[in-house]
Amino acid sequence: MARCQHEAVPTNLSHFAINADDVPASRAFYETVFGWRFTAWGPPGFYQIQTGPDDEPGVQGALQQRRTLLPGQVTTGLECTFAVEDVDAVARAVRAAGGTILMDRFTISGVGHLIFFGDPAGNAVGAMQYDPEAE
Template sequence: MQNNHINYLEFQASDLGTIKQFYQNAFGWKFTDYGPEYIAFSESGLDGGFFKSDAEVKTGVLVILYHDNLAQIQKKIIEAGGKISKDIYSFPGGRRFQFLDPAGNELAVWSDK
């Protein structure tokens, strides 16, 4: 993994079983279940996941960057004009935060550190 590189893509879906079956059948992607609200996919060219949500899909994908020092990169994002939309939080496998760029695009940065 390299700092500042796109590392992961995240989509939302209201029915994880249906979406998992679709991508397995259509493209041969492999999945790992992380409880009832999250599935990760691999063998797609770039790893990613689907989180369970009944909200209307607006953006379709959350681009996730990697950085080994979340506090440091969060500070740089703010100094460059970005806004934190979801502060640093933990999840199984690491921690992350989400931010808005100056155009309003939402991205995330995660770390396994």
């Protein structure tokens, strides 16, 4: 396995997403089970999730219509995204370490730059370079 020139920096989980075929049913389920609060944001059927109280809101989450990140496989389970300093350097490191880029750099206006990659075990993982000035 080739080594890359990127020096890995420890990163924290910054976001998770739940993909659902029936978004309203999933919303009702998590409201009942965990007491999470949902706020409509962005495209139809997309909600931001607040997992904790206002003084300790927890990791930011999203509930969204199910999608496909791995070719030919619908996304199941939680989709996790990690905060990174440089999403382009992470993409290079992913390739050098034997992973694959599933979604090239995508800019979310006012949020930052996002990629999704596949690790050698076949998991889809996100990396987000947060930038409130992103356009």
